[in-house]
Amino acid sequence: MAHEHKLAIFRGAVKFKSNVSKIWGVFIFLSIVTIIEVALGILRPDFLVDNRFLALKLLNWIFIILTIVKAYYITWDFMHMRDETTGLRRAVIWTAIFLISYLVVLVLIEGDYIYEVYKAGFIKFNF
Numbered sequence: 019m020a021h022e023h024k025l026a027i028f029r030g031a032v033k034f035k036s037n038v039s040k041i042w043g044v045f046i047f048l049s050i051v052t053i054i055e056v057a058l059g060i061l062r063p064d065f066l067v068d069n070r071f072l073a074l075k076l077l078n079w080i081f082i083i084l085t086i087v088k089a090y091y092i093t094w095d096f097m098h099m100r101d102e103t104t105g106l107r108r109a110v111i112w113t114a115i116f117l118i119s120y121l122v123v124l125v126l127i128e129g130d131y132i133y134e135v136y137k138a139g140f141i142k143f144n145f
Contacts, residue, residue: 044095
């Protein structure tokens with residue numbers, strides 16, 4: 019007996035008639051998100067570059083969020099995570115969320131420390 023894949027995305031909001039049309043639908047969604055990222059990277063709106071939230075520019079937060087959205091849909095649809103059991107999905111997703119959050123916090127703390135050391139003049143910028 020063949021395993022049938024679910025043909026809906028966005029929690030059932032968009033449904034497709036075949037796997038091929040679903041692949042194209044997800045591809046178009048991921049392309050739109052990538053085009054938005056590239057456009058923001060080229061245009062760099064002043065209000066997103068000048069304003070900060072948690073020591074990071076708003077533009078950087080948008081990039082992080084859009085990248086996580088793309089990673090989610092690649093895993094969910096192309097790697098068929100939606101067809102797995104709830105326990106496996108939670109184990110994979112929560113582990114990834116914990117490790118990524120931990121890494122982001124470490125990078126922000128260490129980066130801020132290094133910035134403050136260089137700013138205070140204890141060590142010269144020599145690179």
